[in-house]
Amino acid sequence: MLFDDPVFASRLLTLLTLSFHIIYATIGVGVPLFIMIAHWLGIKKNDYHYIMMAKRWARGYLVTVAVGVVTGTIIGLQLSLLWPNFMELAGNIIALPLFMEVFAFFFEAIFLGIYSYTWDRFNPRKHFLLLIPVAIGAGCSALFITIVNSFMNSPQGFDFIDGQLVNANPLLALFTAAMPTKVSHVLATAYMTVAFMFAAIAAYKLIKGSNHVYHKKALHMTMKIGLVFSIAAAVIGDFSGKYLAEYQPEKLAAAEWHFETEEGAPLLMYGMLDENQDVKYAIKIPFALSILAHGIPTSEVIGLDQFPEEETPPLIIHYFFDLMVTIGGFMVVLALVYWLGMKLSWSFVKANWFHWIIVLGGPLSFLAIEAGWWMAEVGRQPWILRGIMTVDQAATSSDYVGLMFILFAALYLVLGIGTIVVLRRIFKNNPVELELEQYEAKQGGEAK
Numbered sequence: 202m203l204f205d206d207p208v209f210a211s212r213l214l215t216l217l218t219l220s221f222h223i224i225y226a227t228i229g230v231g232v233p234l235f236i237m238i239a240h241w242l243g244i245k246k247n248d249y250h251y252i253m254m255a256k257r258w259a260r261g262y263l264v265t266v267a268v269g270v271v272t273g274t275i276i277g278l279q280l281s282l283l284w285p286n287f288m289e290l291a292g293n294i295i296a297l298p299l300f301m302e303v304f305a306f307f308f309e310a311i312f313l314g315i316y317s318y319t320w321d322r323f324n325p326r327k328h329f330l331l332l333i334p335v336a337i338g339a340g341c342s343a344l345f346i347t348i349v350n351s352f353m354n355s356p357q358g359f360d361f362i363d364g365q366l367v368n369a370n371p372l373l374a375l376f377t378a379a380m381p382t383k384v385s386h387v388l389a390t391a392y393m394t395v396a397f398m399f400a401a402i403a404a405y406k407l408i409k410g411s412n413h414v415y416h417k418k419a420l421h422m423t424m425k426i427g428l429v430f431s432i433a434a435a436v437i438g439d440f441s442g443k444y445l446a447e448y449q450p451e452k453l454a455a456a457e458w459h460f461e462t463e464e465g466a467p468l469l470m471y472g473m474l475d476e477n478q479d480v481k482y483a484i485k486i487p488f489a490l491s492i493l494a495h496g497i498p499t500s501e502v503i504g505l506d507q508f509p510e511e512e513t514p515p516l517i518i519h520y521f522f523d524l525m526v527t528i529g530g531f532m533v534v535l536a537l538v539y540w541l542g543m544k545l546s547w548s549f550v551k552a553n554w555f556h557w558i559i560v561l562g563g564p565l566s567f568l569a570i571e572a573g574w575w576m577a578e579v580g581r582q583p584w585i586l587r588g589i590m591t592v593d594q595a596a597t598s599s600d601y602v603g604l605m606f607i608l609f610a611a612l613y614l615v616l617g618i619g620t621i622v623v624l625r626r627i628f629k630n631n632p633v634e635l636e637l638e639q640y641e642a643k644q645g646g647e648a649k
Contacts, residue, residue: 208593210602211283214609218275219578220571221613225269226343227570230388231395232262233309233339237332238426244325249640250415251422252325253633255332258399259317264623266310268616273306275609283602287585287595290366294359295349297371302345309338340388347387350577351379355448356586378448382441383577389434390573394566396427397532401563404556415633421543424559428536435529439493446494449587450503452580455514456522457490458483459504466490466502471523474516514580521576528569535562 236255243251277299281288316331323331352358358374359366403420406413445453453459458469458480468490472483488498495502505513535558542550549555581587585595 207602208596211596214606222272225265227391227394228265229269230339230343230391233336237336240329250418261624268620283597284595294369294371294374298345298348302342305338305341309335343387347384348375351377351383355379382444386437389430389437393430393434396423397562397566399423401560404559408553408556424536424539428540431533442493451508452514454505456518458519461506462504464501465499514582518576518580521572524572525569528565
């Protein structure tokens, strides 16, 4: 099918590209905030360990930004090559947020470059000011690209006449019903994921015997921030459920295997479907789906029986939903236990086995990000522009998409391995202990 069906190959290549790019996009959105927080704490506490965190994180961030530029450019290219009919139909509307996303990225990149190469030219307070536009640019990049995705889920700002989008109002198209929950959820989960990524690195260093206070401070700071944003992601997720119930009920019903409209609907977690689409082995939480959808335990939740079969999203999104929610809940509990443990002096939170759980939380958080996007994109099927254009109508008819898939897969493999190799060499050749020793020798005292 990869070489015989251009629609299937286009979908698979887009899935591959987005799944790879979302790793760098999440890092790109989240890391600037942590560089900013660490730098600010260093100034506030007069503690060079936090300044060193900001310096080292910025150094690694430059590498991921470079790869993110490549994958982001590829996405723009593939929109035109793989989905030409969609771009012809909606291009005059989504061109504005796509342009603004590029502008935001360059705005961020300029100040990031200045920040990274002026460590010895400004005092820490003036140097910190350079991070404000970096963080704003990163957030705006996420805002504008998510606006494009929001438009695809709840299109507005035009009239649809004779198969054409006319009377386009790009400004009105920016503020769709999907935009608030999607943008806030993307930002919260990016900050959460990056927090647990840095916590995993710090915990791994402690496990490997580097008992330096730098790693302890990094772990403590990132776990506390991770707790805040993991709770925020859960709250926003609840709002997202209510958005789906109102504007995309077929996606919510498919994600919950909710086949029949009913009041007081239970939430299904896990389980499997047999050949008759009967749910087996699922955990049923009474009234929880009605609460998620409308905030009222006895409210009616629309089921898949209200939609034509050809407009029913793939039921596999139930597993993506379960994976996202399970990992998100696990990370909330993990961060909360760590925070309470440090407050109440529980010894086990400093044990290696608990640090290994924190290390596991890093990749799990990225997996949750992937599952969330798989649910969002697969759950919109069969539409590429909901209610207006299907994926089949939007795709290219080229016979070479299968070959493109193989070539891009090879490219992503090279980029992924290259990123790991470069980052490993950067930090292996410049361990934090050595950098701090050099700073202490230069200052004539111990870093604080």
